[in-house]
Amino acid sequence: xxxxxxxxxxxxxxxxxxxxxxxxxxxxxxxxxxxxxxxxxxxxxxxxxxxxxxxxxxxxxxxxxxxxxxxxxxxxxxxxxxxxxxxxxxxxxxxxxxxxxxxxxxxxxxxxxxxxxxxxx
Amino acid sequence: xxxxxxxxxxxxxxxxxxxxxxxxxxxxxxxxxxxxxxxxxxxxxxxxxxxxxxxxxxxxxxxxxxxxxxxxxxxxxxxxxxxxxxxxxxxxxxxxxxxxxxxxxxxxxxxxxxxxxxxxxxxxxxxxxxxxxxxxxxxxxxxxxxxxxxxxxxxxxxxxxxxxxxxxxxxxxxxxxxxxxxxxxxxxxxxxxxxxxxxxxxxxxxxxxxxxxxxxxxxxxxxxxxxxxxxxxxxxxxxxxxxxxxxxxxxxxxxxxxxxxxxxxxxxxxxxxxxxxxxxxxxxxxxxxxxxxxxxxxxxxxxxxxxxxxxxxxxxxxxxxxxxxxxxxxxxxxxxxxxxxxxxxxxxxxxxxxxxxxxxxxxxxxxxxxxxxxxxxxxxxxxxxxxxxxxxxxxxxxxxxxxxxxxxxxxxxxxxxxxxxxxxxxxxxxxxxxxxxxxxxxxxxxxxxxxxxxxxxxxxxxxxxxxxxxxxxxxxxxxxxxxxxxxxxxxxxxxxxxxxxxxxxxxxxxxxxxxxxxxxxxxxxxxxxxxxxxxxxxx
Numbered sequence: 001x002x003x004x005x006x007x008x009x010x011x012x013x014x015x016x017x018x019x020x021x022x023x024x025x026x027x028x029x030x031x032x033x034x035x036x037x038x039x040x041x042x043x044x045x046x047x048x049x050x051x052x053x054x055x056x057x058x059x060x061x062x063x064x065x066x067x068x069x070x071x072x073x074x075x076x077x078x079x080x081x082x083x084x085x086x087x088x089x090x091x092x093x094x095x096x097x098x099x100x101x102x103x104x105x106x107x108x109x110x111x112x113x114x115x116x117x118x119x120x121x
Numbered sequence: 122x123x124x125x126x127x128x129x130x131x132x133x134x135x136x137x138x139x140x141x142x143x144x145x146x147x148x149x150x151x152x153x154x155x156x157x158x159x160x161x162x163x164x165x166x167x168x169x170x171x172x173x174x175x176x177x178x179x180x181x182x183x184x185x186x187x188x189x190x191x192x193x194x195x196x197x198x199x200x201x202x203x204x205x206x207x208x209x210x211x212x213x214x215x216x217x218x219x220x221x222x223x224x225x226x227x228x229x230x231x232x233x234x235x236x237x238x239x240x241x242x243x244x245x246x247x248x249x250x251x252x253x254x255x256x257x258x259x260x261x262x263x264x265x266x267x268x269x270x271x272x273x274x275x276x277x278x279x280x281x282x283x284x285x286x287x288x289x290x291x292x293x294x295x296x297x298x299x300x301x302x303x304x305x306x307x308x309x310x311x312x313x314x315x316x317x318x319x320x321x322x323x324x325x326x327x328x329x330x331x332x333x334x335x336x337x338x339x340x341x342x343x344x345x346x347x348x349x350x351x352x353x354x355x356x357x358x359x360x361x362x363x364x365x366x367x368x369x370x371x372x373x374x375x376x377x378x379x380x381x382x383x384x385x386x387x388x389x390x391x392x393x394x395x396x397x398x399x400x401x402x403x404x405x406x407x408x409x410x411x412x413x414x415x416x417x418x419x420x421x422x423x424x425x426x427x428x429x430x431x432x433x434x435x436x437x438x439x440x441x442x443x444x445x446x447x448x449x450x451x452x453x454x455x456x457x458x459x460x461x462x463x464x465x466x467x468x469x470x471x472x473x474x475x476x477x478x479x480x481x482x483x484x485x486x487x488x489x490x491x492x493x494x495x496x497x498x499x500x501x502x503x504x505x506x507x508x509x510x511x512x513x514x515x516x517x518x519x520x521x522x523x524x525x526x527x528x529x530x531x532x533x534x535x536x537x538x539x540x541x542x543x544x545x546x547x548x549x550x551x552x553x554x555x556x557x558x559x560x561x562x563x564x565x566x567x568x569x570x571x572x573x574x575x576x577x578x579x580x581x582x583x584x585x586x587x588x589x590x591x592x593x594x595x596x597x598x599x600x601x602x603x604x605x606x607x608x609x610x611x612x613x614x615x616x617x618x619x620x621x622x623x624x625x626x627x628x629x630x631x632x633x634x635x636x637x638x639x640x641x642x643x644x645x646x647x648x649x650x651x652x653x654x655x656x657x658x659x660x
Contacts, residue, residue, distance in 0.1 A: 027527065057531065059559055060623035067613050067620040074614055088552035095630045096623060097610040 007054075008036040016112045017045035022054035025062030033065050037072060048073060049111040050102075053084030063096055070101055079103070083111040161198060161217070163191040173205040174212045178236040179227070180205070182217075202227055204239045208247040216242075268329050272302040275332035279339050281309050285317055287382045291500040293470035295477070298493045304331030304373075305440045305493035308339055310346050315382060318346045321394065321438040321497055322375035330368060338363060338373050338415065352377045352390040353412075353425030360392070360415045360423075367416035374414045376438055384517040385430040385501055390423040395444065395456075398463040399428060400435045400472075402539040403532075405464035408436075431519035431540045435468020435500035442492035443476065448483050458483075468500035503543060516584050522577040523562060525570035525595075530562040533580050533593070540582045541589050544652060553631035554591070554650045560624045560631075561593045561646045569595025569644050588633065588649040597644045 006029035007022040017040035023029075040048050050066070052058075073080045080102040085093060093099040105111040163170060169189040173180065180203045182195050195203065195217065204216035216239060221227060227235075276298060284292045294307055304324025312318050320342060324331040338359065345358040356377055363373065376397060378389030389397070393414035396407040412423035430436060439459065446454045459476065466475040473496050480494075519540040523533045534555045546554070562578055570576035581592040608626050612618040629635055634649035 024531075057534075057559070059530070059556075059563065060627055061563075061621065063623045063627075064620040067610065071614045071616070071620070086552075088549060088556070091549070091553075092556065092627065095627070096608070101610065101614065 006032045008032040010036050010039045012045070013108075014112050015046040016049055017041070017047075018049045018051055018108070018112070020051045020054060023056060025052075025055050025058040025065065027059075027061035029062060030065055033069060037069055041076065041078065044076075045078065047079035047081055047112075047114060049108070050080065050082040051084050051108065051111075052082060052086075052089065055084070055089075058089055058092070063092070063098070066098060070098070074101075079114065081105060081111045081114065083107055161191055161194045161200075167191045169195075170212065173203060173215060174207070176205050178205075179203070179232045179239075202232075202235065204235045206239050206243040206246055208243040213243060213247055213250065269300070269302055272328045272332040273298060275329070275336055276302060276306065279306060279308075279336050281307070285309055285311065287317065289502045290380075290382055291469040291502070292498070293473055293500075294495075294497045295473045296493070296495045297490065299327075299442070299490045301327050302332065303327050303442070303493035304335050305442065305495040306335045306339055307438070307495050307497050308343065309497075310343055312346060312350075312379065316350075317380045317382065318352075319378050319380065319438060319497060319499065320375065321397075321440060321495055322373055323394065323440050323493070323495075324373050325371050330371065334363075334367070334371055334373060334416075337366075338375065342375070342377065346377075346379075350379070351425055352379050352388050353410075353423040356390045356392050356412060356415065356423040357421065360413075360421050361419055363416040364419040372414040372416045378438075380430075380499065385432075385434070385519075386427060386517055387430055387436065387499075388425060388427040390425045392423060395439060395441050397436055397438045398460055399430065400437070400463045400468055401431065401536075402433060403535065405460050407460070427520075429517050429520045430499065430501045432501050432543050433503040433539070434519075435463075435472065435498060437463050437468075437472060437476075438497040438499075440493060440495040442490070442494035443480060443496065446480055446484050446491060446494075449485050449488075454480060454483050469498050472496075472498050472500075518582040518584065518589075520579065520581040522579050523566070524574050524577050525566040525572050526574060527566075527572060529566060530559040533562040533578070534559045537580065537582055537591055544584070544589060546589065546650070546652060547654065550650055550654070554589070554648065557628045557631035557648045557650075558591055558593070560628045561591075561648060564624050565593050565595035565597070565644070565646065569597030571597075584652065587652050589652055591648045592645050593648070594643050594645040596642065 005023050006025060008029075009020045011018050011020065019036045019040055037048070048069075050069075070080055081104070082093070082102050083105045085104060090099070090104060093104060103111070103114065167189050168187050169191045172185070172187060182192070182200045182203050185192060199219050200217045201220050202216075202218040204218070205212055206214035206216060216235065218227070218235070221231075280296055281294070284294055292309065294309075296305065296307060298305070304322075304326060306320070306322050306324075308318075308320040310318035310320065320339075322335070322338060324334045324338065326334075341359045341362045342355065345355045345362075349355050349358060356375065359375075373392070374394040375392040376389065376394040377392075378387050378397075380387050389408060389410055390412055391410040392412045396409060398405050399408055408426065408428060410424045410426040413421045437459075444454050444456050444459055448454075458479070462476050462479060463472065466472045476496065519536060521536055523529050537558050538551070538555060541551070541554075558580075562580065565578040566572055570578060576596045579592075579594045581594070583590050583592075608622050609618060613620050628646075628648065632648045633651050634647070636647040636649075638645050638647070
């Protein structure tokens with residue numbers, strides 16, 4: 001069965017790199033996410049914001065990719081934030097404790113400002 | 122004197138393919154006694170025929186020397202003169218004369234008289250022959266029409282007078298015989314425990330013989346279905362009954378299926394009949410089961426398969442009169458077109474109407490129907506899983522296979538979602554179940570089936586005890602897994618655990634119940650979520 005391929009775009013806003021995710025976040029998204037991280041951090045951003053508004057299906061492999069990205073961020077001292085998650089995936093981020101390590105906001109402005117959520121717990 | 126009053130032309134032509142009897146009375150000479158002599162048989166390749174055809178008048182039989190069995194017979198019978206009766210250059214008879222009563226030879230005047238008589242008698246004889254031929258043809262036509270009527274009567278008498286009314290189901294049927302009635306039939310058989318048997322069949326050949334075999338098949342099938350539950354075993358038994366008495370070059374193709382209306386379970390076996398199509402939310406597919414046509418060979422096994430018609434699904438059983446209908450360019454309607462129609466159109470009676478409209482458009486206006494057309498549809502109401510009081514009964518909602526390939530868990534999620542859509546499960550609980558189904562299917566495809574296409578994963582969805590239960594079975598046969606490492610995000614971020622390993626953790630947190638079992642050949646994970654309740658409760 002054809003999956004909905006991941007399309008990733010990186011843009012900058014107020015010193016923050018925003019990664020727009022569209023399509024499935026699963027095993028097949030690994031290369032696209034790696035490339036997006038590299039592009040987002042070529043020039044050190046204040047934070048990296050993951051925009052899930054266009055994302056569809058996220059599975060455990062996708063969670064693992066986000067964990068990997070979070071680990072890279074922690075190693076480089078770059079904050080990760082996220083917005084645009086559906087209530088279901090927000091619940092999954094909470095169950096997996098991802099929400100403890102990346103700030104989840106309701107919209108892009110808040111994410112860019114770093115106004116909501118918490119860091120490291 | 123005696124005249125040949127039968128046409129040589131027809132008789133001689135027929136004798137090529139028939140026995141001696143047909144031409145037995147072609148030549149009836151009268152001897153001197155005046156009594157009837159035995160008929161003389163003239164074979165079509167006998168040189169006497171060619172001789173008589175070209176003779177200019179009465180032929181002196183005794184003087185004639187030919188290597189001809191018929192001539193020898195005529196001589197033995199005492200025939201003296203043979204006067205050819207020729208009309209429009211065609212030999213249509215012979216006047217055979219014995220010796221004159223005066224025992225004198227025939228004079229030249231006698232011969233002239235006979236020649237004149239023959240010249241006048243031949244056209245009259247020809248007219249008589251033509252009238253008789255037309256009468257014979259009319260009688261044949263009438264007999265043929267009568268046979269068609271008999272065949273139609275037999276067939277219509279053995280078709281169901283009415284279709285069953287099954288709560289939550291729509292059953293529709295269409296049968297239209299071709300002018301030259303074929304051997305189509307269908308039947309709906311009430312069975313014990315509320316089950317219903319559905320039959321569509323086709324006897325090779327047409328007319329009365331096909332109708333009689335159809336009637337016999339239907340009777341044996343009905344009787345067997347009452348005694349045996351399994352469709353494959355029923356067809357085996359019917360085959361054993363039909364084989365000894367089946368006329369040569371005749372056989373019966375037949376699809377027999379048993380429906381459990383409560384659950385939608387449809388078990389079926391196929392004796393060489395056109396494959397039925399099932400319409401699901403994702404398209405249409407054939408229901409395949411192997412088996413030889415009935416009446417060809419005894420001892421044949423009939424594979425039995427089953428599927429589950431989920432709420433909203435429909436099934437089409439059909440005969441070859443549909444797919445083999447030709448357009449004016451002789452192109453057949455074909456299986457792909459019918460399969461697409463099943464996918465595109467609503468089920469039930471409307472499916473039949475729409476297929477008939479397509480068929481009419483295909484064959485063109487005024488085209489004569491080539492073969493019998495039979496269609497039977499079964500449609501399960503979209504909300505069939507609901508009982509009248511709103512409670513959800515225990516029922517099997519769907520069962521399907523997923524090919525083990527990366528990404529196919531999405532297919533499982535989609536099919537499960539469609540099957541449980543009528544249950545109106547709270548949205549968040551539904552989303553949790555979808556995630557759990559996806560993760561469990563991925564695990565089954567990856568670890569149980571090693572992503573091998575020949576090792577599909579089976580997904581079964583049922584309601585039971587106020588829960589929706591999804592069983593995901595792979596062919597790995599691994600024993601139930603002991604508790605794996607609990608994923609710890611901090612350990613993962615610190616590189617102490619690999620980033621992956623979230624699957625089972627997610628499943629456990631998404632469902633109300635999780636069970637694992639194995640029988641050595643199959644490994645099953647069962648996920649269950651409550652049907653009732655709000656979204657807020659912990660999963």
